[in-house]
Amino acid sequence: xxxxxxxxxxxxxxxxxxxxxxxxxxxxxxxxxxxxxxxxxxxxxxxxxxxxxxxxxxxxxxxxxxxxxxxxxxxxxxxxxxxxxxxxxxxxxxxxxxxxxxxxxxxxxxxxxxxxxxxxxxxxxxxxxxxxxxxxxxxxxxxxxxxxxxxxxxxxxxxxxxxxxxxxxxxxxxxxxxxxxxxx
Amino acid sequence: xxxxxxxxxxxxxxxxxxxxxxxxxxxxxxxxxxxxxxxxxxxxxxxxxxxxxxxxxxxxxxxxxxxxxxxxxxxxxxxxxxxxxxxxxxxxxxxxxxxxxxxxxxxxxxxxxxxxxxxxxxxxxxxxxxxxxxxxxxxxxxxxxxxxxxxxxxxxxxxxxxxxxxxxxxxxxxxxxxxxxxxxxxxxxxxxxxxxxxxxxxxxxxxxxxxxxxxxxxxxxxxxxxxxxxxxxxxxxxxxxxxxxxxxxxxxxxxxxxxxxxxxxxxxxxxxxxxxxxxxxxxxxxxxxxxxxxxxxxxxxxxxxxxxxxxxxxxxxxxxxxxxxxxxxxxxxxxxxxxxxxxxxxxxxxxxxxxxxxxxxxxxxxxxxxxxxxxxxxxxxxxxxxxxxxxxxxxxxxxxxxxxxxxxxxxxxxxxxxxxxxxxxxxxxxxxxxxxxxxxxxxxxxxxxxxxxxxxxxxxxxxxxxxxxxxxxxxxxxxxxxxxxxxxxxxxxxxxxxxxxxxxxxxxxxxxxxxxxxxxxxxxxxxxxxxxxxxxxxxxxxxxxxxxxxxxxxxxxxxxxxxxxxxxxxxxxxxxxxxxxxxxxxxxxxxx
Numbered sequence: 072x073x074x075x076x077x078x079x080x081x082x083x084x085x086x087x088x089x090x091x092x093x094x095x096x097x098x099x100x101x102x103x104x105x106x107x108x109x110x111x112x113x114x115x116x117x118x119x120x121x122x123x124x125x126x127x128x129x130x131x132x133x134x135x136x137x138x139x140x141x142x143x144x145x146x147x148x149x150x151x152x153x154x155x156x157x158x159x160x161x162x163x164x165x166x167x168x169x170x171x172x173x174x175x176x177x178x179x180x181x182x183x184x185x186x187x188x189x190x191x192x193x194x195x196x197x198x199x200x201x202x203x204x205x206x207x208x209x210x211x212x213x214x215x216x217x218x219x220x221x222x223x224x225x226x227x228x229x230x231x232x233x234x235x236x237x238x239x240x241x242x243x244x245x246x247x248x249x250x251x252x253x254x255x
Numbered sequence: 256x257x258x259x260x261x262x263x264x265x266x267x268x269x270x271x272x273x274x275x276x277x278x279x280x281x282x283x284x285x286x287x288x289x290x291x292x293x294x295x296x297x298x299x300x301x302x303x304x305x306x307x308x309x310x311x312x313x314x315x316x317x318x319x320x321x322x323x324x325x326x327x328x329x330x331x332x333x334x335x336x337x338x339x340x341x342x343x344x345x346x347x348x349x350x351x352x353x354x355x356x357x358x359x360x361x362x363x364x365x366x367x368x369x370x371x372x373x374x375x376x377x378x379x380x381x382x383x384x385x386x387x388x389x390x391x392x393x394x395x396x397x398x399x400x401x402x403x404x405x406x407x408x409x410x411x412x413x414x415x416x417x418x419x420x421x422x423x424x425x426x427x428x429x430x431x432x433x434x435x436x437x438x439x440x441x442x443x444x445x446x447x448x449x450x451x452x453x454x455x456x457x458x459x460x461x462x463x464x465x466x467x468x469x470x471x472x473x474x475x476x477x478x479x480x481x482x483x484x485x486x487x488x489x490x491x492x493x494x495x496x497x498x499x500x501x502x503x504x505x506x507x508x509x510x511x512x513x514x515x516x517x518x519x520x521x522x523x524x525x526x527x528x529x530x531x532x533x534x535x536x537x538x539x540x541x542x543x544x545x546x547x548x549x550x551x552x553x554x555x556x557x558x559x560x561x562x563x564x565x566x567x568x569x570x571x572x573x574x575x576x577x578x579x580x581x582x583x584x585x586x587x588x589x590x591x592x593x594x595x596x597x598x599x600x601x602x603x604x605x606x607x608x609x610x611x612x613x614x615x616x617x618x619x620x621x622x623x624x625x626x627x628x629x630x631x632x633x634x635x636x637x638x639x640x641x642x643x644x645x646x647x648x649x650x651x652x653x654x655x656x657x658x659x660x661x662x663x664x665x666x667x668x669x670x671x672x673x674x675x676x677x678x679x680x681x682x683x684x685x686x687x688x689x690x691x692x693x694x695x696x697x698x699x700x701x702x703x704x705x706x707x708x709x710x711x712x713x714x715x716x717x718x719x720x721x722x723x724x725x726x727x728x729x730x731x732x733x734x735x736x737x738x739x740x741x742x743x744x745x746x747x748x749x750x751x752x753x754x755x756x757x758x759x760x761x762x763x764x765x766x767x768x769x770x771x772x773x774x775x776x777x778x779x780x781x782x783x784x785x786x787x788x789x790x791x792x793x794x795x796x797x798x799x800x801x802x803x804x805x806x807x808x809x810x811x812x813x814x815x816x817x818x819x820x821x822x823x824x825x826x827x828x829x830x831x832x833x834x835x836x837x838x839x840x841x842x843x844x845x846x847x
Contacts (some may be wrong), residue, residue: 083593093423096260100425106260107389107424118809119595129380133494133501134422134566139581154590160579175592178805178812179633182591197582218765 075128077136078225081155082147084121085173087218088202090144092123094222098233100128107131118174120151123152142210145225147218149174153156161196166254168204168217200224202253208246216246256451260359261426263419266390267357269329269426270397272300274353275433278319279303280312282677283706284331285360285366292709293328295718300431305709305718307676307723308643311332312355320354321446323437325401329357331466332373333642338677343380345385346410348446351437352589353404355380355397355411358762359420362538363563366417368623368642372539374414379515381460382412383467384475384516388492390424396513399476416538417492418563418727433552435818464517471519478784479526480509482611488530490547491537495564496694499536502569507534515543527552536625538564591673599810600829602700602773605748607634608806608833609757610667616761617667619695620653622646623678624671625705625775628699631816633807637669644678646670650693651686665761666845672728673703680731687735694760697728698747701774708778732768750836776829788837788847789828792820796842803834804841 078095082088089110096195100106104127107239124136126183138157146152146167167189189199204220221245226233235247261269269291271279279301285640295303306312309330316326321526330623332339335358342356358376361367377384380731381402393415400411444452447461469478482665491499496511510526512518527533528549535544544556557572570577571667597604608692609630614635621640621656639649650668675697686693703709710717712726732742741763743756753771760767774781789810793805799818803811811834812823820842822828835843 084595093260096423100260102256107422108260109418109422112260117594120593133497133566135498135563136416137567137577139577139579143323148703150590151594153587156584156587157581159582161582162274163582166601173812174593175589175596175807175809177591178809178823179807180813180815183588184591185588188587192587195583244413 075131076229077126077127077141078145079136079141079155079158080123080125080142080145080147081151082121083151084119085230086121086147087215088121088123089190090091091104091218091222092125093204093234095226095229095231096125097125098226098231099125099199099229102231105129105131108189109134120154122155123225136158138162143225144219147221149189150174153185156230159197164200166200166221166228168207168221169201170217200254204250207249209255211245212242216243217247219243220250220253223247224254227251227254258425259426260395260423261390262289262388262421262423263390263393263415264289264421265293266393266412266426267329267397267415268296269428269838270394271355272297272474273394273429273431274401274403275431276327276396277433277436278316279327279329280306280315281329281705282306282309282312283673283709284309284334284359286361286417286704287329287331287334287357288608288706288709288755289420290327291718294327298463298719299833300433303718305711306627307712308678309338313338313345315340316356317345317350318349318356320352322351322439324352325434326352326354327357328611329359332358332360334373335373335376337643338676339376341379341599342376342382344448344453346381347448347453347460349408349460350404350410350454351432351439353401354358355400355404355409355413357413357415358541360416361412362416370539372542374542375447375540376414377414378668380410381464382410382761383407384412384414384513385513386414387419387513388493388496388511388516388548389419390422390426393419394426394428396476398721403467407467409460409463409467412516414493416494436764436807437539437630459693467514468517468519471517473513473524474514477519477522478511478513482506486530487525487534489525490533490535490543492539492543492667495536495538496537496564498564498569499777500835501566502573502575518543518546518554524550524552527554536569547573593713595628596630596807596809597625598632598809599824600624600776600831601625602747602771602775602831603629603698604806604808605746605750605773605831605833606698606753606771607636608695609747609750609753610634610636611662612754613757613761616664618653618657620646620649620668621671622668622674623705624674624698625700625821626669626671633805643674644682646674647679647686647695649683650695651689651691652680654691654693654844663701666693667760670695670697670698671704672699672701672713673709676712676726683732683768684735691766692764694757694762694769696769696771697732698771701780704753704775704777710776728770732770737766737768741766742768742770744770744772746773748773748831748833749779750833776831777782785829786847788830788845789825790830790832790843791824792845793842793844795820796823796840798840798842800839803837806833806837808834
């Protein structure tokens with residue numbers, strides 16, 4: 072069976088996970104890979120958890136990435152990183168922003184937010200790379216580019232180069248480069 | 256020829272354009288919506304439009320096909336229930352130009368109310384059924400569907416699932432080759448399904464099915480993949496084939512069926528005879544396996560009726576080891592739940608909050624739209640919601656049942672502006688005509704919101720961006736003969752105004768109609784108009800009473816340590832002013 076590299080992107084509706092996955096897919100296809108990505112959306116697009124999946128390699132069949140199958144989990148939000156962790160395989164890498172977005176049960180005080188989970192965890196069979204994407208993007212002019220910072224980080228880890236479209240503006244280009252720099 | 260990364264939906268749109276489709280119509284519904292949105296881009300070559308419901312869309316496409324054009328209609332699985340009437344009888348009449356219906360099923364209910372398997376419709380309605388398994392096949396099968404539709408004078412069904420619709424993969428695209436429009440011949444012995452014609456058409460239809468079944472033997476849409484040394488033959492179709500491929504790899508051989516109605520028995524039996532063991536892998540109903548077993552093939556078919564299939568389910572059923580090992584997550588707390596919520600500034604919040612203050616005085620019945628989220632705490636706005644149109648029709652029956660047992664609560668029904676045109680209006684006519692005791696509410700936010708902002712009969716622009724007359728909901732309501740004082744229009748965020756409207760709805764005998772007016776906050780023009788305007792809570796004035804938290808706005812948070820409310824997400828806050836009305840000490844104000 073041909074070997075594929077599996078990535079799971081997770082965040083909250085509106086954070087730009089789908090756009091990030093699209094740009095990365097295009098670059099990976101350009102580099103000669105067979106690529107499949109999902110963009111399941113609908114009821115959860117606003118305020119809910121959004122997961123997109125990307126698989127690439129010589130030949131990709133099914134897209135669904137099961138638990139223990141992701142080489143990389145890229146999380147745009149801290150609690151979503153925790154939720155997606157079972158999908159990571161042993162030896163895999165979690166790339167995460169530490170941004171916290173409180174869900175309704177947290178806002179209503181019914182559930183607690185796991186602010187410190189990644190500093191308390193003993194990640195012995197996987198790697199956590201924290202990229203303060205929202206913070207970096209904000210310093211570069213727009214929090215909206217946090218997804219581009221994470222894109223730069225994961226592209227660097229995968230060894231591909233993405234040309235950020237002109238229409239995204241200069242701040243996005245700088246955000247991408249800052250993301251690349253964050254995983255050196 | 257060029258290579259692009261396309262979703263299944265984008266590839267269907269591209270394939271339909273390449274096949275020369277000239278008319279396309281649909282009602283939006285996840286996961287099918289992007290098919291029409293994408294085909295609409297080919298403005299110079301075809302007419303694409305939203306229709307008020309799926310039956311209208313199917314009839315519109317059928318009309319174009321009988322008129323000689325290739326046409327398309329697309330819908331989510333439950334939409335096909337609405338369109339079933341024209342489809343079943345249209346199948347008897349047959350077409351002139353080719354016609355393809357797309358059904359986008361949703362195993363796993365990613366964004367749907369059920370998991371119905373519309374493959375069963377193909378056999379029942381007698382439609383050519385093609386099942387693509389990736390984006391390339393979406394394009395190729397779409398083109399093939401038009402060829403087969405015209406060759407056999409049948410309607411074609413392209414049956415997709417969420418995973419096929421919303422997955423992107425590499426597609427080789429081609430150019431448009433549009434056949435000439437076929438002359439319209441007005442043959443009433445074909446297109447008027449009087450019993451005398453229908454009986455004859457049924458015979459011809461069965462003959463077409465028999466011929467198509469034979470073509471399946473040599474059609475490239477059905478494919479055999481032999482693997483050396485394999486003793487097991489797997490029969491599958493659509494996305495299930497990809498899952499099977501993932502789970503079994505090259506250890507088995509495959510019969511991948513592209514034409515799944517009619518199924519070519521000769522092909523299946525010849526394939527099955529080569530193996531000691533035959534396995535059918537399919538997501539949803541045992542559609543293939545039941546028919547294959549009926550052919551006398553002893554096939555093994557694990558039950559995957561519920562939920563979305565994946566390779567792990569297949570591995571578990573056949574005792575195949577998982578490829579990866581999970582990381583150790585022991586000792587970690589669970590991530591807090593993140594249910595979908597009404598957006599900050601959503602006009603529906605104001606309505607459902609005002610309604611929730613009248614707890615015990617109403618029973619709510621919902622419909623399909625963003626406002627279905629009004630069911631969630633703290634609003635608890637509805638007890639019942641099953642389908643498009645249910646919001647205005649169920650109250651007519653429910654109110655009778657409640658009255659009969661002395662329950663004096665008023666039954667309220669909710670639809671959106673788009674849902675009102677889909678089927679709500681018909682029910683309103685019945686409610687007025689039958690002198691029902693109900694309060695019917697149109698939650699008008701000026702757009703079909705939940706599926707991602709599609710135009711509807713109430714908007715001034717259509718799918719392809721042209722100016723069209725917006726149909727006024729209030730005039731339609733009054734056209735039923737409802738007394739003008741029984742129609743109340745109110746801003747749902749204005750708690751006094753909407754509260755008075757709801758109170759009138761509770762008190763009135765007979766029908767009351769409330770139209771709430773406020774656009775969806777995610778509309779581009781709304782975003783532009785408000786700029787960076789948002790609310791702020793004065794920490795000095797805030798007394799920590801949490802009155803503002805009762806509206807469950809995702810932009811508001813409460814600092815338990817400081818005992819103060821604050822706007823946690825200023826970019827998300829729209830300064831709608833609902834929280835301001837909750838605050839009794841005037842701590843909340845607007846800032847730019």
